[in-house]
Amino acid sequence: MEHPKEVRTYCPKCKKYTKHKVKLAAKGSRDRTLAKGNRKHKRKLEGYGGKRRGKKVPRKQAKPQKIVLACDECKKKHERIVGSRTKKKLELIAKT
Numbered sequence: 001m002e003h004p005k006e007v008r009t010y011c012p013k014c015k016k017y018t019k020h021k022v023k024l025a026a027k028g029s030r031d032r033t034l035a036k037g038n039r040k041h042k043r044k045l046e047g048y049g050g051k052r053r054g055k056k057v058p059r060k061q062a063k064p065q066k067i068v069l070a071c072d073e074c075k076k077k078h079e080r081i082v083g084s085r086t087k088k089k090l091e092l093i094a095k096t
């Protein structure tokens with residue numbers, strides 16, 4: 001999947017159409033694996049006795065592709081989802 005590196009789109013701060021630079025949004029989970037609750041839950045799962053808390057959540061196959069749009073005039077950034085739930089990787093291309 002391809003997406004241009006620069007787009008002209010609406011900026012909510014300037015309240016008009018301006019040029020935006022496009023970047024891929026950073027991936028990665030925000031789960032804190034060393035948070036107290038997570039450590040406690042892990043300890044409970046050890047040994048016999050099966051699962052203690054929480055049901056198994058079915059995993060979705062793909063995640064929505066996100067881009068970050070940065071306004072050229074006010075430098076404000078906002079996100080946009082391009083094509084929801086696809087396994088295709090997003091590529092940024094310079095428009096000819």
Ligand SMILES: [Zn+2]
Pocket residue numbers: 011012013014015018071072073074075076
């Ligand atoms: Zn702006």
